[in-house]
Amino acid sequence: MATIIKSYEPTFWDKLYIPALVQGLLVTFKHLLRKKVTIQYPEEKLIPPEGYRGLHRLNKDANGRIKCVACDMCSAACPADCIDIIPGSSPWDDGKERYPVSFEIDLLKCIFCGFCEMACPEEAIELTEIYDFSDYTREKLIIDKDGLLDVYDKTKDKNYYSNSQNLTIKE
Amino acid sequence: MPLLKIDDLEIEVKNGTTVLEAALENGIDIPYYCYHPALEIVGSCRMCLVQVEGMPKLQVSCNTFVGEVPPERKVDGNFDMVVQTQNDLVIQERKNILEFLLLNHPLDCPVCDQAGECYLQDYSFKFGNAHSRFDEDKRVRPNEYLGSQIVINHNRCILCSRCTRFTREISGTSELFVDERGYSSKIAALEDRPLNNLLAGNVADICPVGALLSTDYVHKNRIWNLQKKSSVCQDCSVGCNIDAFYQKRKIFRLNPRENQDVNGYFMCDIGRYGFHRFEDLERVTRPLFKSNGIFSEISWDTAIEKIGDKFNGAEEKVAGVLSPFHTNETNFMLGRLIKGIIGTFPHIEDEEITYPSGFRISSDRSPNKRGMHDVCPSIVDDLASEINDKEIRVIYILDNEIDKEIDETWNKILTKMDFIVVQAYAMTRLAKSAHLILPGLAPFEREGTITNDQGRVQWLRSVLPNNGESRPDWEILNLLYKTGERFSDINELMKGMGEQFPSYSGMTFFKLGDQGLPLNGNLKT
Ligand code: SF4
Ligand code: SF4
Ligand code: SF4
Ligand code: SF4
Ligand code: FES
Numbered sequence: 001m002a003t004i005i006k007s008y009e010p011t012f013w014d015k016l017y018i019p020a021l022v023q024g025l026l027v028t029f030k031h032l033l034r035k036k037v038t039i040q041y042p043e044e045k046l047i048p049p050e051g052y053r054g055l056h057r058l059n060k061d062a063n064g065r066i067k068c069v070a071c072d073m074c075s076a077a078c079p080a081d082c083i084d085i086i087p088g089s090s091p092w093d094d095g096k097e098r099y100p101v102s103f104e105i106d107l108l109k110c111i112f113c114g115f116c117e118m119a120c121p122e123e124a125i126e127l128t129e130i131y132d133f134s135d136y137t138r139e140k141l142i143i144d145k146d147g148l149l150d151v152y153d154k155t156k157d158k159n160y161y162s163n164s165q166n167l168t169i170k171e
Numbered sequence: 172m173p174l175l176k177i178d179d180l181e182i183e184v185k186n187g188t189t190v191l192e193a194a195l196e197n198g199i200d201i202p203y204y205c206y207h208p209a210l211e212i213v214g215s216c217r218m219c220l221v222q223v224e225g226m227p228k229l230q231v232s233c234n235t236f237v238g239e240v241p242p243e244r245k246v247d248g249n250f251d252m253v254v255q256t257q258n259d260l261v262i263q264e265r266k267n268i269l270e271f272l273l274l275n276h277p278l279d280c281p282v283c284d285q286a287g288e289c290y291l292q293d294y295s296f297k298f299g300n301a302h303s304r305f306d307e308d309k310r311v312r313p314n315e316y317l318g319s320q321i322v323i324n325h326n327r328c329i330l331c332s333r334c335t336r337f338t339r340e341i342s343g344t345s346e347l348f349v350d351e352r353g354y355s356s357k358i359a360a361l362e363d364r365p366l367n368n369l370l371a372g373n374v375a376d377i378c379p380v381g382a383l384l385s386t387d388y389v390h391k392n393r394i395w396n397l398q399k400k401s402s403v404c405q406d407c408s409v410g411c412n413i414d415a416f417y418q419k420r421k422i423f424r425l426n427p428r429e430n431q432d433v434n435g436y437f438m439c440d441i442g443r444y445g446f447h448r449f450e451d452l453e454r455v456t457r458p459l460f461k462s463n464g465i466f467s468e469i470s471w472d473t474a475i476e477k478i479g480d481k482f483n484g485a486e487e488k489v490a491g492v493l494s495p496f497h498t499n500e501t502n503f504m505l506g507r508l509i510k511g512i513i514g515t516f517p518h519i520e521d522e523e524i525t526y527p528s529g530f531r532i533s534s535d536r537s538p539n540k541r542g543m544h545d546v547c548p549s550i551v552d553d554l555a556s557e558i559n560d561k562e563i564r565v566i567y568i569l570d571n572e573i574d575k576e577i578d579e580t581w582n583k584i585l586t587k588m589d590f591i592v593v594q595a596y597a598m599t600r601l602a603k604s605a606h607l608i609l610p611g612l613a614p615f616e617r618e619g620t621i622t623n624d625q626g627r628v629q630w631l632r633s634v635l636p637n638n639g640e641s642r643p644d645w646e647i648l649n650l651l652y653k654t655g656e657r658f659s660d661i662n663e664l665m666k667g668m669g670e671q672f673p674s675y676s677g678m679t680f681f682k683l684g685d686q687g688l689p690l691n692g693n694l695k696t
Contacts, residue, residue, distance in 0.1 A: 069281050069282045070390075071280075071281035071282060071286075071393070072393040072395075072396065073281065075396075076393075076395055087390050087391065087392065087393075088390055089389065089390045096282075097282050097390070098282040098390050121280075121281045122281065
């Protein structure tokens with residue numbers, strides 16, 4: 001059944017336009033006096049809430065060695081199929097037998113679902129609060145093992161964005 | 172025949188079948204570890220417990236035989252045996268057995284190479300408890316080498332004794348045994364006789380858990396990343412059936428595939444690790460033409476034209492060298508093409524080894540010598556002297572083994588040639604001596620039929636994709652025929668081959684399947 005929509009006929013009052021103008025300006029002036037909600041990105045950075053799913057990191061154990069055992073659980077769980085691991089026998093002979101020779105994540109494919117973090121039996125992979133890691137080429141957005149361990153060093157104290165060093169804008 | 176009832180299924184089985192076999196054949200899943208169809212029954216793991224009506228305790232189904240009973244003892248006046256595999260008692264018992272097996276088993280599936288194809292993992296997931304009640308410390312033992320290629324992780328071993336029975340019954344070498352008793356039991360190899368026989372790789376396959384590992388595959392990949400294709404081993408004329416596991420362009424491992432007419436359940440280590448020699452080769456991926464001693468790339472059309480010219484010029488004075496490493500189809504095509512003489516290089520022979528179980532490694536270390544002779548009956552015995560006698564100056568060679576040396580006689584012959592064409596996949600010694608190289612496929616890329624020394628024709632499936640501009644070997648030869656004489660595809664070619672050689676008639680990809688067929692009228696006796 002068709003509905004008939006009546007077009008709006010402005011009244012005389014509407015046609016004056018002045019009251020509506022004043023109403024609008026009132027909102028503007030009210031906000032002039034309030035606290036600002038925008039920030040001056042990139043000079044100033046937003047600190048994301050706990051549990052934010054940003055750039056990945058590979059954790060290190062107490063000896064400073066990579067925690068990951070290259071079990072491939074994360075890459076099996078990953079819906080975007082963006083984790084590429086080459087496993088190998090570890091160079092250490094005290095217990096841990098296996099480690100990733102290479103570990104790459106294609107950040108452009110990643111949908112930051114956090115499944116990898118959930119699947120990991122070693123608590124080796126985690127998503128961090130880092131959200132600004134854009135770059136100019138696709139190749140640079142494939143992060144490797146060293147890059148991921150580096151992210152761990154930068155984020156382990158949970159002060160990535162309050163640390164002024166990280167506030168400098170990337171070249 | 173005794174009538175057996177398993178759960179709701181009523182089946183007639185042969186006298187003396189075990190309950191486990193009857194169940195597995197009829198799609199009823201009973202978990203098991205120590206049972207293996209090729210090995211003696213020991214009934215030691217207790218995983219396969221079922222309830223048999225009229226028996227006071229649960230029974231191990233792998234060691235319970237079904238037989239005819241006198242009419243007055245039939246259950247319900249009808250059945251010779253009634254078995255329950257799914258009732259509460261059985262399910263609870265499975266849980267208990269798994270709890271025992273896991274007492275000392277480390278929960279290290281993340282680093283274990285068996286994960287994903289491990290019976291312990293699967294059954295624990297299906298039947299086991301989610302939590303362990305074992306608070307004490309687990310027994311920890313270091314890994315040990317049992318032989319040069321086999322490592323044992325004692326912590327993971329469930330002492331099913333499959334491996335020791337394998338070395339006793341199949342390889343007959345008896346290197347492995349269970350050392351010590353009770354809680355201290357462990358699998359060990361005799362001090363003066365490590366596990367180095369040529370069937371050693373199989374113990375890693377039959378180990379139901381990740382205790383026995385082949386050093387060749389340890390920490391290389393995960394099974395769920397690999398794809399599987401069934402094919403045939405090409406390292407001797409037995410032609411064991413295999414499954415090749417690969418990822419992208421790389422083979423990671425070969426496993427034997429069951430074929431009772433060829434290899435049973437096993438394969439030897441020559442074939443198992445043989446694929447490595449095709450890795451990291453200097454591949455030929457485009458036709459190459461040698462001028463002034465340097466190879467340069469040319470197009471397929473020019474290459475074919477050049478060969479056509481030379482062949483026409485030489486008329487009957489052309490020799491073709493067949494290869495027992497190539498498929499029947501490729502050899503057939505070359506044999507038919509060459510109007511001069513055809514022959515083959517002297518053969519690769521090695522030791523013939525037969526194991527007590529009947530498993531055999533043939534002395535002929537090429538996969539298809541028999542097939543080659545079948546489809547090219549005009550092969551001459553001594554190609555070298557024939558070439559010298561007939562003063563042949565143009566030769567077409569199917570490349571042989573990659574590391575084959577060229578002997579004195581052949582060196583002399585090759586230096587005298589005006590034109591040498593080698594169909595090769597890598598820059599072998601032979602290829603380097605050529606004037607023109609045509610890029611064919613490597614062994615794991617080839618497709619077609621091969622005939623083993625018992626006269627069984629099997630379909631060789633290609634596992635890896637083609638490289639660059641290389642083409643299937645039979646197709647390259649097809650291009651050298653006149654347009655009217657070419658085959659449109661490999662099926663047509665097989666038909667043509669069958670017309671000429673009746674023992675090969677009627678063979679198709681689908682008929683051969685993954686188990687192969689004996690040659691017509693030439694059945695294995
Ligand atoms: S966050 Fe999700 S998409 Fe990204 S790597 Fe992890 S599992 Fe894959
Ligand atoms: S799941 Fe964890 S331990 Fe396993 S490969 Fe991924 S990061 Fe490494
Ligand atoms: S090593 Fe494997 S096959 Fe041998 S007894 Fe232990 S679990 Fe069984
Ligand atoms: S016996 Fe021959 S065909 Fe069989 S696996 Fe060994 S080498 Fe391969
Ligand atoms: S399979 Fe029956 S006891 Fe092991």
